[in-house]
Amino acid sequence: MRKLPGLLLFVLVLARPAFAQEQPPLPFETISIDVDGYWNDLFHEDLWDRRSGLLVGDFTGLPLNEAGKLASASWEPGWFAIPEEQCRPHTGIYAPRGPSNIHVSRVVDPDSQQVARYDVFLGISERTIFMDGRPHPPEYAPHVFAGFSTGRWEGHALKFTTTHNKAGYLQRNGTPHSDQAVATEWFIRQGDTLLLISLIDDPGYMSEGLMRTTNWKLDRTPQRPARALTDCNPFEVADERIGQAKHFVPHYLPGQYEVHKEFQTMFGIPQEAAFGGAETLYPEFRTKLDQLRAASLKRTTTARPGGGATASARADFVGEWRLNRAKSNFEVSWRREGLDGRDGGAPERRTIRVTPAAGGALAHQIDTQIVANDTGFFRVEYIAKPDGTDAPAKGSAIETFAVTRVDPLTIERTGKIKGAVVETGTWKLSPDGKTLTITAKGKIGDQAYSNLQLFERLEE
Amino acid sequence: MANLTDFYSRKGRLKAAPTYVTILAGVLGFSAIAFAQGQRAVQQGPAAEVPRTLRAAAPIDLTGTWVSVVSEDWRWRMMTPPRYDYAAVPMNAEGRRVADNWDPNADEAGGMQCKVYGAASVMRVPGRLRVTWADDNTLKVETDAGTQTRLLRYAPPPVGGERTWQGESRAIWQIPEASGRGGRGAGQVASRPDEPALAGRSAFADRPGQLKVVTTHMRGGYLRTNGVPYSDNAVLTEYFVKVTAPNGDEWLVVTSSVDDPVYLNEPFVTSTHFKKEPSEAKFAPTPCTVSR
Numbered sequence: 001m002r003k004l005p006g007l008l009l010f011v012l013v014l015a016r017p018a019f020a021q022e023q024p025p026l027p028f029e030t031i032s033i034d035v036d037g038y039w040n041d042l043f044h045e046d047l048w049d050r051r052s053g054l055l056v057g058d059f060t061g062l063p064l065n066e067a068g069k070l071a072s073a074s075w076e077p078g079w080f081a082i083p084e085e086q087c088r089p090h091t092g093i094y095a096p097r098g099p100s101n102i103h104v105s106r107v108v109d110p111d112s113q114q115v116a117r118y119d120v121f122l123g124i125s126e127r128t129i130f131m132d133g134r135p136h137p138p139e140y141a142p143h144v145f146a147g148f149s150t151g152r153w154e155g156h157a158l159k160f161t162t163t164h165n166k167a168g169y170l171q172r173n174g175t176p177h178s179d180q181a182v183a184t185e186w187f188i189r190q191g192d193t194l195l196l197i198s199l200i201d202d203p204g205y206m207s208e209g210l211m212r213t214t215n216w217k218l219d220r221t222p223q224r225p226a227r228a229l230t231d232c233n234p235f236e237v238a239d240e241r242i243g244q245a246k247h248f249v250p251h252y253l254p255g256q257y258e259v260h261k262e263f264q265t266m267f268g269i270p271q272e273a274a275f276g277g278a279e280t281l282y283p284e285f286r287t288k289l290d291q292l293r294a295a296s297l298k299r300t301t302t303a304r305p306g307g308g309a310t311a312s313a314r315a316d317f318v319g320e321w322r323l324n325r326a327k328s329n330f331e332v333s334w335r336r337e338g339l340d341g342r343d344g345g346a347p348e349r350r351t352i353r354v355t356p357a358a359g360g361a362l363a364h365q366i367d368t369q370i371v372a373n374d375t376g377f378f379r380v381e382y383i384a385k386p387d388g389t390d391a392p393a394k395g396s397a398i399e400t401f402a403v404t405r406v407d408p409l410t411i412e413r414t415g416k417i418k419g420a421v422v423e424t425g426t427w428k429l430s431p432d433g434k435t436l437t438i439t440a441k442g443k444i445g446d447q448a449y450s451n452l453q454l455f456e457r458l459e460e
Numbered sequence: 461m462a463n464l465t466d467f468y469s470r471k472g473r474l475k476a477a478p479t480y481v482t483i484l485a486g487v488l489g490f491s492a493i494a495f496a497q498g499q500r501a502v503q504q505g506p507a508a509e510v511p512r513t514l515r516a517a518a519p520i521d522l523t524g525t526w527v528s529v530v531s532e533d534w535r536w537r538m539m540t541p542p543r544y545d546y547a548a549v550p551m552n553a554e555g556r557r558v559a560d561n562w563d564p565n566a567d568e569a570g571g572m573q574c575k576v577y578g579a580a581s582v583m584r585v586p587g588r589l590r591v592t593w594a595d596d597n598t599l600k601v602e603t604d605a606g607t608q609t610r611l612l613r614y615a616p617p618p619v620g621g622e623r624t625w626q627g628e629s630r631a632i633w634q635i636p637e638a639s640g641r642g643g644r645g646a647g648q649v650a651s652r653p654d655e656p657a658l659a660g661r662s663a664f665a666d667r668p669g670q671l672k673v674v675t676t677h678m679r680g681g682y683l684r685t686n687g688v689p690y691s692d693n694a695v696l697t698e699y700f701v702k703v704t705a706p707n708g709d710e711w712l713v714v715t716s717s718v719d720d721p722v723y724l725n726e727p728f729v730t731s732t733h734f735k736k737e738p739s740e741a742k743f744a745p746t747p748c749t750v751s752r
Contacts, residue, residue, distance in 0.1 A: 028517040028633035047548035061534035155668025156636040213731035283586040326560035
């Protein structure tokens with residue numbers, strides 16, 4: 001009996017290491033790697049690519065080869081309107097980049113109880129990832145929009161490879177991928193987010209693989225996404241380009257890059273960078289980009305009448321102006337919400353471009369982004385003489401604008417709908433020509449507004 | 461030699477023995493459970509011992525020199541975006557107010573050139589990373605852009621003192637659980653013993669996983685070079701993963717989630733990728749600079 005307490009003590013000593021192993025946290029933890037479920041899209045990177053779409057000529061960040069640059073630059077937005085393309089499905093390579101929640105579900109083989117495949121539902125398209133070890137079809141097999149995907153688990157990553165894609169686009173401003181493109185991708189769960197790593201190899205149009213990542217957030221209370229139309233019938237194909245010759249494909253010929261320059265001018269990006277290329281993707285290119293931008297600025301400045309003059313020396317309305325929101329004030333009688341529910345009373349971004357036009361008129365081009373995270377700009381354009389005559393406006397609820405010059409630094413602008421004045425405003429230029437202050441008030445229907453907008457002249 | 465019958469037949473022991481036996485059995489049983497729990501974390505793992513250091517548990521080799529390949533958000537990373545261009549950042553009204561008043565001249569005059577090189581944003585700055593083991597529990601990430609050093613530690617020291625651009629980072633490996641019910645189809649979890657650098661040194665060399673890093677105690681800075689702010693209260697959660705391309709290129713992908721109730725409506729999530737370079741020859745440290 002006396003030996004029992006000793007034995008008990010001995011056992012406790014033996015057991016202590018086992019307890020001790022539980023005390024300090026380990027430098028690792030095991031995690032669930034399942035990717036099944038409903039996932040909501042996140043747009044915190046590549047918002048423009050993935051939402052409203054990019055401007056013509058924005059091929060930044062793409063390792064295009066010369067063929068890729070030519071093909072990209074030849075794309076004209078009217079391409080989507082030709083009958084053959086109106087009902088075109090997305091390819092498997094593009095599909096995950098579109099704005100769509102996704103649903104990933106596994107299908108288990110009833111006999112082996114192994115996962116036979118994953119179905120990935122992307123709203124308007126679907127992809128199937130076969131997990132049963134089957135080979136890819138032979139090279140001569142038909143190519144399809146979704147491509148053919150096989151996968152396997154590598155640790156925490158579901159790796160899958162897609163071949164047999166039809167030719168398609170990488171993004172919505174026409175950058176192409178060929179039917180030889182192969183996608184190697186990895187789905188990885190990271191807490192409540194899902195990461196898709198996509199590496200696109202396309203020797204037809206790219207000089208090296210295009211690496212991209214896409215994120216989704218777990219939807220814990222999913223509403224099964226409605227299936228959008230994936231195709232349509234011949235009666236839904238409209239003649240969207242009236243009078244256009246049958247089978248004509250809208251395009252830009254090599255060198256016809258006037259439209260592309262709009263993007264380059266808007267953001268100060270020289271064509272050497274705007275058209276992409278592998279070189280432009282690496283940190284070293286920043287130095288070259290600075291040099292290209294400086295050279296471009298110099299060319300622009302010296303090309304102006306009185307070349308070399310700085311913007312600050314100018315005291316006329318001609319030029320480009322950008323809204324300084326911090327120094328502006330907007331009052332609206334209604335609540336305008338952004339896509340994320342935030343107040344959109346003040347526009348996120350607004351620029352005004354004033355250029356001389358025939359007969360002493362001034363051409364006005366006003367671009368506005370209403371709210372953050374909305375990539376859609378709207379543009380108002382009109383050409384008005386400063387004599388108070390009504391000039392028709394495009395892109396605005398207001399039908400005409402009349403501009404009257406009060407003095408060299410002041411103009412008054414009146415907006416009308418069906419001949420009735422709905423808005424009045426004063427544009428006042430600072431003596432040094434650096435700032436433009438606009439005060440305006442108006443009422444359209446039951447919506448009243450007033451504002452003081454301060455614009456700063458952009459350096460040219 | 462007394463046998464068990466003799467033992468229990470002796471006077472007085474029949475009554476006492478069940479108590480001790482019960483305690484003994486309880487202790488043995490409990491210790492067995494505890495030991496089993498310790499092993500559960502590595503169930504089906506190849507190692508006989510539970511790895512105790514970050515390095516010993518590494519399921520992937522993150523060391524080496526990595527270069528940013530800027531194929532995403534090019535216009536916001538390769539150059540300073542225009543003032544007021546905050547596209548895609550889920551800022552709240554206060555965040556926009558602060559960003560609207562961004563003043564690079566004041567930053568420069570105030571010695572705040574490193575505001576965009578803090579932990580929450582430095583991985584988005586085009587440049588190179590040099591990743592090494594500082595010790596068995598600390599992965600060191602150096603950036604040549606801004607000459608910053610991040611220390612990803614299994615057991616960081618207690619948070620205290622002044623906040624820093626890089627804050628305090630707690631790192632832990634996430635290992636995939638073993639394939640269980642129903643399996644996962646072709647190529648189950650333990651399927652890629654392709655980390656020769658880890659062979660014999662890591663308990664999980666054949667179970668690729670990811671490194672989760674949580675960083676706090678950062679000094680507030682900029683998420684983008686045009687003054688999009690994050691505050692002192694921001695918490696950064698990151699996942700470091702590695703994949704190998706068909707041509708053998710190795711890619712590091714870092715997913716960052718910046719949670720900042722002061723300036724953001726929701727966590728700001730981005731994934732940034734880097735390609736491995738054969739040497740550190742191009743790793744060229746440069747000082748922090750203010751962008752305009």
